[in-house]
Amino acid sequence: MSEVLFNGHAGRLEGRYHQSDKPGAPIALILHPHPQYGGTMNNKVVYTLFSCFQNLGFSVLRFNFRSVGRSQGEFEDGPGELSDATVALDWLQSVNPEARQCWIAGYSFGAWIGLQLLMRRPDINNFIAVSPPANDKDFAFLAPCPTSGLIIQGGKDEIVTPSSVATMARRLNTQRHVAVDFALIEEGDHMYNNHLVDLYKICGNYIINTVQERSQPKRRRGRRKKSELEADNQDRLLLESQDSEVDDDIDPADDNFMDDEEEE
Numbered sequence: 001m002s003e004v005l006f007n008g009h010a011g012r013l014e015g016r017y018h019q020s021d022k023p024g025a026p027i028a029l030i031l032h033p034h035p036q037y038g039g040t041m042n043n044k045v046v047y048t049l050f051s052c053f054q055n056l057g058f059s060v061l062r063f064n065f066r067s068v069g070r071s072q073g074e075f076e077d078g079p080g081e082l083s084d085a086t087v088a089l090d091w092l093q094s095v096n097p098e099a100r101q102c103w104i105a106g107y108s109f110g111a112w113i114g115l116q117l118l119m120r121r122p123d124i125n126n127f128i129a130v131s132p133p134a135n136d137k138d139f140a141f142l143a144p145c146p147t148s149g150l151i152i153q154g155g156k157d158e159i160v161t162p163s164s165v166a167t168m169a170r171r172l173n174t175q176r177h178v179a180v181d182f183a184l185i186e187e188g189d190h191m192y193n194n195h196l197v198d199l200y201k202i203c204g205n206y207i208i209n210t211v212q213e214r215s216q217p218k219r220r221r222g223r224r225k226k227s228e229l230e231a232d233n234q235d236r237l238l239l240e241s242q243d244s245e246v247d248d249d250i251d252p253a254d255d256n257f258m259d260d261e262e263e264e
Contacts, residue, residue, distance in 0.1 A: 006091045011072025015063030018054045026101035028053040030062040031110030045107045052203045112137045134164040148179045150206045154188025
């Protein structure tokens with residue numbers, strides 16, 4: 001993992017980046033929760049998402065929105081942060097021009113920004129939205145939702161109302177050509193305390209299944225070439241053991257990890 005700095009429209013943006021060693025590996029951009037409530041790229045949920053994509057062979061970037069950490073600029077409650085996410089995705093794609101898939105994942109406020117970015121970028125193939133603030137933000141812009149994805153919600157979330165997120169998922173699933181999986185972690189609070197491993201497994205299994213479905217070749221009769229088999233194997237990403245390094249006491253000293261305050 002390396003520290004990266006890239007230019008946004010309001011100044012420099014700070015990020016952490018992992019480069020996959022797999023040629024043409026898929027890419028993922030991770031967006032953090034509300035900056036004015038302690039949200040940073042070092043949030044535990046954000047780090048869990050980052051680790052999941054990293055362990056599955058993705059090139060993955062997380063970064064601080066403007067005004068957070070070493071990122072310059074002032075908080076704009078939406079427009080500025082969407083601009084930051086756009087620049088971050090541009091940077092990620094510029095260093096991975098051969099990536100076969102592009103994913104966006106966001107948590108809380110970051111999920112709201114990520115889904116707006118999804119509507120503007122047809123190159124995004126799939127999304128993961130963790131605790132999207134459906135009781136506070138307007139998601140009517142997802143009409144129609146351009147691609148399938150996964151929504152995760154804690155059943156005991158004290159900030160985002162679980163019923164509002166479930167309603168949002170049901171509404172999205174009424175649209176044609178879109179399948180949105182909804183996973184409820186029944187005992188999960190907004191910070192997913194004691195449930196980060198559950199979050200990791202749900203995301204990992206969804207990513208594996210989706211990547212395999214997208215990379216599944218059309219069946220044909222006869223013996224297949226060795227090169228075709230090798231290409232299939234390269235696309236079959238395997239989730240690491242259930243005893244993942246991700247746990248509820250994540251504290252990687254080399255990443256200046258911090259416990260964030262309660263976010264919206």
